[in-house]
Amino acid sequence: MKLLTSVCLSVLRGVPAITGSIALATLLLSPHSAHAADVVTFSGAPQGEDKLNISAILTFLLFVLFTLGITVFAARRTNSTSDYLTASGKISGVQNGLALAGDFMSAAAILGSVSIAYAYGFDAVLLTVGPVVGIAMLLFLVVERLRNLGKYTFTDVLAFRLQQRPIRIVAATSTLIISLCYLTAQMVGAGALVEALFHIPYQYAVIVTGVLMILYVALGGMLATTWVQITKAVLLMVGTFVLFIGVLYAFDFDLNALIVASDDAFDAEKSVLSPGNFVSDPISAFSLSLAFIFGPAGLPHILMRFFTVPDASEARRSLLVTVLCVGIFGIMILIVGIGSIALLKQNPQFFSDGQMIGGTNMAAIHLSELIGGNVFLGFFSAVVFATILAVVSGLTLSAASAISHDLFVHAVRKGKATDKEELNVSRFASLSIGALAVLFGLLFEGQNVGALTTLVMTMAASANFPVLFLAMNWGGLTTRGAVAGCLTGLFFTLILIILGPLVWVAVFGFDTPVIPYSYPTLFTIPSAFVMAWLASITDKSPAAQQERQAYANQFLLSEIGLSKA
DSSP, rough: OOHHHHHHHHHHHHHHHHHHHHHHHHHHSSSTTOOOOOOOTTTTTOOOOOOOHHHHHHHHHHHHHHHHHHHHHHHHTTTTTHHHHHHHGGGOOHHHHHHHHHHHHIIIIIHHHHHHHHHHGGHHHHHHHHHHHHHHHHHIIIHHHHHHOOOSSHHHHHTTTTTTHHHHHHHHHHHHHHHHHHHHHHHHHHHHHHHHHHOOOHHHHHHHHHHHHHIIIIIIHHHHHHHHHHHHHHHHHHHHHHHHEEEEHTTOHHHHHHHHHHHHHHOOOOOOOOTOOOOOOOOHHHHHHHHHSSSSSGGGHHHHHSSSSSSSSHHHHHHHHHHHHHHHHHHHHHHHHHHHHHHTTTOOOGGEEETTTOOGGGHHHHHHHHHHHHHHHHHHHHHHHHHHHHHHHHHHHHHHHHIIIIIIIIITTOOOEEEEEEHHHHHHHHHHHHHHHHHHHTTTTTOOOOHHHHHOOOHHHHTHHHHHHHHOOOOOOOOOHHHHHHHHHHHHHHHHHHHHHIIIITTTOOOOOSSSOOOOHHHHHHHHHHHHHHHHOOSSSSSHHHHHHHHHHHHHHTTTOOOOO
């Protein structure tokens, strides 16, 4: 394991200087100061969409077999609930940082962000820079106290001094809703990818993904998920770097020429670098930024990762590694996405009846074939697919832990379940959640995975983050306040999203939305904080008084290993 980690780090060390200078140059160059250069023609362009790509399929299958081997290896070392859910806290900070980077560098990040950059231009920077700021928020606001107070899930932190049953039921409900929505985004991306590569119907592609996901989680648990994340994070960085260099090579490494060529090919009336192509008003832009800044601090599968390391110091170290990887990745993806506008639109073989084959979610995959031919297409597709499997495995684990640890052990059995019972329920829950993920993947065929992920970030930032932050930093929070804040953030977000353009107009077909804003985070986060505060200060019950008094002692109790949980 140490050898694999060393290899991973050595690959990543050489990238920051190159990509950092390129990012700065991109911001300084004007798209109108030079004429577009002639775009290089790559030899790897496909000859026809109906031709089965044998080399790509073989590369893809080899990668899947390799990751399944990791799962079998981990399964032999997974014997308890602690092993299954948190790898017994034996993951190092560097290893966890690479695995966390793998969580952030999801299918939505690579497929969705390139897709949004292809369709909307530079506005995709909101999706690439936002997570980096979100990781910083995790580092400064959440991580140390979370690691010190928690055991398996972030709900353990909320329940440390508050009432077990209501807190765990509400927090588990929020975890399940957020995890299932995020799983849907990943399954849609996986279905489109496997459909395009193997030329099989989308429905079968989603089912294949679901079966592999269930094998990963049910057998290997957190240990398998962690090492699949580490492997695919490094390979995804390598694959994206090759894509990044290939795009720059097409324009003789002239960023100004890249931007001008993409600007000329851009369908929108505005420039490719103009703001407002994706988010047209300042309130929506600010709300979207808030979702990506505070969303990571409310994502259950991200928070769960901090319980896999031995202490808070390793948790902080893991976030520093994550910031480095995700920052570099975001810069590369933004340039790749903008460059794809000029490169793909001059190659009609990627289009049918004026529409991109497989939808705009496939822009990154088509670009990999254009730049590197069948072999690189196979490598890149395999890595993206492993990305999906690893992320959905983490999501499934967080949802399964909510069912087994929060609902079954503490809400139903009131803390009296055995370790074996909890482990069995976790594995059964993983199977059930996997089946639901397949169903939702089928129902939401064709949806943009980047947009779906943004909605998940909005819910996580609104429902989980406010209550978690208050639980660790405000002694006045009571059980009633935590329940009110979480439910307000969750359901107010769902209501505003349904009434907004993304559902009311795009799904229901109405001409105008009831709420004009697609991303309501600016309204939902303050609402959750206010409701948690108001419900807490008006709670005069004896239990609330005890909860306030217990705040000062909770960190002392955590240091000596005492907890109600």
